[in-house]
Amino acid sequence: MKPSIAIIGAGMAGLTLARELAPHAELTLFEKARGLGGRMSTRRNGTHQWDHGAQFFTARTAAFKALLSPFIDRGIVAEWQPNITTLSPAKPPFKRLWFEPHYVAVPAMNQLLKTLADGLDVRLQTRVGRVAQQQEKWQLHDEHDRPLGEYDWVISSAPLPQTRALLPAPQLGHNALDGFAMQPCYALLLAVDDAALPVWDAARVNNSPINWIAFNHRLPGRQRQVGAVVVHSTPEWAAIHLENDQEQVKQRLIDHFCTLTGVDAGAITQAQLHRWRYAISTEVAEPDPGFVMNEHGRLAACGDWCLGGRVEAAFTSAHRLAGALRTRL
Incomplete structure (x- = not known):
C-alpha cells in the first residue's frame, strides 16, 4: 500500500x-x-492581465532545463527577449544586457503550473x-x-x-x-495605453522605492494592444510601508513610476495594489x-x-x- x-x-x-x-x-x-500559481499567479480584470509576481525565470540546471524542454516545444514556455533598460532618478537611462535566456509561460505565467x-x-x-x-x-x-x-x-x-x-x-x-528569511514586496498593477509608454519593455531601477517595471502586455503570447504594467517595489521600502494606508502606498508608487518613465498620470486608466507579505527569499x-x-x-x-x-x-x-x-x- x-x-x-x-x-x-x-x-x-x-x-x-x-x-x-x-x-x-x-x-x-x-x-x-x-x-x-503562488508567486507565479496571474491577475485579470476585464481585458487586462498582470503577472504580478514572477515576471520571468531562467534555467541554469540540467534538471530544470529537462522539465522545461517539452513545454517549450509545445509553446507553453517561450523565451523572452525584451528591450531592457536601467533607470535611476538622477541619471539618464541606459540599455541593459542579459547574458542568458529568460523565459515566460504563455499566455500567462500560471499556465505552466496549470499544465504541471x-x-x-x-x-x-x-x-x-x-x-x-x-x-x-x-x-x-x-x-x-x-x-x-x-x-x-x-x-x-x-x-x-x-x-x-x-x-x-x-x-x-x-x-x-x-x-532562512523572506521579505515583502508591493506590486502596482496599471492599465496604460501602450502608445503612452516608452519604447523599452522592462527596466531595473536603482536608487528608488521601485525595483522593477515591466510592460506585461509585451511579453510573448500576451494581448499587445492592451497596456498592462507591473511595478515592483524594493523589499526594503515595502517592509517600511507594509502597514501604511494602502491608497497612500499606491499613490506614492504611481508618482514614482510617472517620474521615472515620463508617463503622464492621466494615461493611467486602472491602478491596483497587491501586497506580497512573503515575496522575496533572502540570499x-x-x-x-x-x-x-x-x-x-x-x-x-x-x-x-x-x-x-x-x-x-x-x-x-x-x-x-x-x-x-x-x-x-
Missing part, C-alpha cells in the same frame, strides 16, 4: 514534488488560493489551519477546524512564515528553519540539501526560500526533496 502524503501549497515547489512522487505515494495538495497540475489531486480554496499528530498519522484541519484527512507524511511548500506556523517544531526540529549560501526533512517525524518542507529565491530555486528544492523521499517511501 502506498503511503499518503499531504502537500501544503500548489506553486512550483508543491507541484514539482507531487509530479515526482506520484508513482510512489497517494498525494493530496492543499492550496489556499482560488487558482494555481494536470492529473493531480489539488484542493483549491482550502487553507490548512492546523497540523496535529494522532498516533502514527498526521491529521490536517482547515481554518475552521474541519478535518481534511489523515496522512503518513506532511510536506509544506508554503512560504517560510506559513511553514513555521503549520509544521510542529518538536517533530520537524526546533532549529530546522533557522537561517543564502546554498545549503546541502536545499530542503528541510525529519524522517522520524515524517515532516518536510521545500520552496524557493530554501535556496535564496527564483522560480528555478523552488523547482530545485522540491526536486531534491523528492529524490530523498523516494528512498524512504
Whole structure:
C-alpha cells in the first residue's frame, strides 16, 4: 500500500514534488488560493492581465532545463527577449544586457503550473489551519477546524512564515528553519495605453522605492494592444510601508513610476495594489540539501526560500526533496 502524503501549497515547489512522487505515494495538495500559481499567479480584470509576481525565470540546471524542454516545444514556455533598460532618478537611462535566456509561460505565467497540475489531486480554496499528530498519522484541519484527512507524511511548500506556523517544531526540529528569511514586496498593477509608454519593455531601477517595471502586455503570447504594467517595489521600502494606508502606498508608487518613465498620470486608466507579505527569499549560501526533512517525524518542507529565491530555486528544492523521499517511501 502506498503511503499518503499531504502537500501544503500548489506553486512550483508543491507541484514539482507531487509530479515526482506520484508513482510512489497517494498525494493530496492543499492550496489556499482560488487558482494555481503562488508567486507565479496571474491577475485579470476585464481585458487586462498582470503577472504580478514572477515576471520571468531562467534555467541554469540540467534538471530544470529537462522539465522545461517539452513545454517549450509545445509553446507553453517561450523565451523572452525584451528591450531592457536601467533607470535611476538622477541619471539618464541606459540599455541593459542579459547574458542568458529568460523565459515566460504563455499566455500567462500560471499556465505552466496549470499544465504541471494536470492529473493531480489539488484542493483549491482550502487553507490548512492546523497540523496535529494522532498516533502514527498526521491529521490536517482547515481554518475552521474541519478535518481534511489523515496522512503518513506532511510536506509544506508554503512560504517560510506559513511553514513555521503549520509544521510542529518538536517533530520537524526546533532549529530546522533557522537561517532562512523572506521579505515583502508591493506590486502596482496599471492599465496604460501602450502608445503612452516608452519604447523599452522592462527596466531595473536603482536608487528608488521601485525595483522593477515591466510592460506585461509585451511579453510573448500576451494581448499587445492592451497596456498592462507591473511595478515592483524594493523589499526594503515595502517592509517600511507594509502597514501604511494602502491608497497612500499606491499613490506614492504611481508618482514614482510617472517620474521615472515620463508617463503622464492621466494615461493611467486602472491602478491596483497587491501586497506580497512573503515575496522575496533572502540570499543564502546554498545549503546541502536545499530542503528541510525529519524522517522520524515524517515532516518536510521545500520552496524557493530554501535556496535564496527564483522560480528555478523552488523547482530545485522540491526536486531534491523528492529524490530523498523516494528512498524512504
